Amino acid sequence: MVEDRGVTSTPFSGRGAIDLGALASARQNQQQAAAAVANAPAGVVIDVTEASFQAAVIERSMTVPVVLDLWAEWCGPCKQLSPILEKLAAEYAGRWILAKVDVDAEKRVAAAFQVQSIPSVFAVIMGQPVPLFQGAYPEAQIRAILDELLKVAAEQGVTGTLTDDQGQVPDEPAGAEADTEPATDPRFDAAFNAIEAGDWDGAAAAYQLILDADPSERDAIAGLATVGLYRRTEGEDEGALRSIADQPDAAADVVVQCATADFDALAGRWSLAFDRL
Incomplete structure (x- = not known):
């Protein structure tokens, strides 16, 4: 920039x-x-x-x-x-x-x-x-x-503000008291239903509503991040993309490597995603 x-x-x-x-x-x-x-x-x-x-x-x-x-x-x-x-x-x-x-x-x-x-x-x-x-x-x-x-x-719609109660993000979950289980929390139902329907905009909006009320809600933050990955990988052929990304002459292709890293991140393979970047 x-x-x-x-x-x-x-x-x-x-x-x-x-x-x-x-x-x-x-x-x-x-x-x-x-x-x-x-x-x-x-x-x-x-x-x-x-x-x-x-x-x-x-x-x-x-x-x-x-x-x-x-x-x-x-x-x-x-x-x-x-x-x-x-x-x-x-x-x-x-x-x-x-x-x-x-x-x-x-x-x-x-x-x-x-x-x-x-x-x-x-x-x-x-x-x-x-x-x-x-x-x-x-x-x-x-x-x-x-x-x-x-x-x-x-x-890009990123207009949030860090609030005093958010503080430092720990390396590990803070504990059972601070955690919210999305599977039993009705606030997440709309987001889950939208994801099942492939409605990424609806899912993002549902997560954002939760964050508007509680900016420190870690499950909603993670959910919004995952929706972003779904959006970027939608319509991409993962197998074909990996085949291209693994070619020696594609190592410096930022677009291809970033797109492949999105699939790694979506699968939770963050170390592989870092390696590609």
Whole structure:
């Protein structure tokens, strides 16, 4: 969506030199970011791993845009950019979520996004990645990019806001008390009936009604994500698509690999989906 006009970026495979002259400014940015995040809704800034990626990024991106900050501890430009993103995430108060990925610890996630240099920033809307920029951008320029992102998200019907009670998405289910069983919850009947009829719009609308009343309802979030996968795979020949995707010369074909990854995700094979991406 946005061309790479960043000030600096560090090659993913190397160790960038630290700009000593920028340390004072970076420290000030970090202090401002910490103060802003402390007063922001819980969960506007989260750390993401491969294990939590499905719930924290894919599922939430169905209702709220998720911005990925791919960084590393040794990366000087990352230390300039991350506090700015955290400060802005707090200011936007849940209109988008900042998900931070340590590329050293989460190499498979970095590989899925084909990260070549850091910092790299992506958005995820309706489960689909959107490249934003690489390098340490100034705050005003980042703000403009985020405003554009929110417009794009709105055009796709993603206009939700993170609420205080949503908080951090756990790697594992929170427990029986917090879980809702869709099979016995009448709120889900309309969505299930629509799915059985192949009415993806009706199913999405039914799940959205549940989320309008309770944005933290995880079964509805997961259901909406699944409906998105059904939509994208409808009419596709999975066998033919996999045959094409597995050809050596198709490894770099983003359209084919993403379409095949949708089938992997629909079957719950998220590791295979990551490998294709």
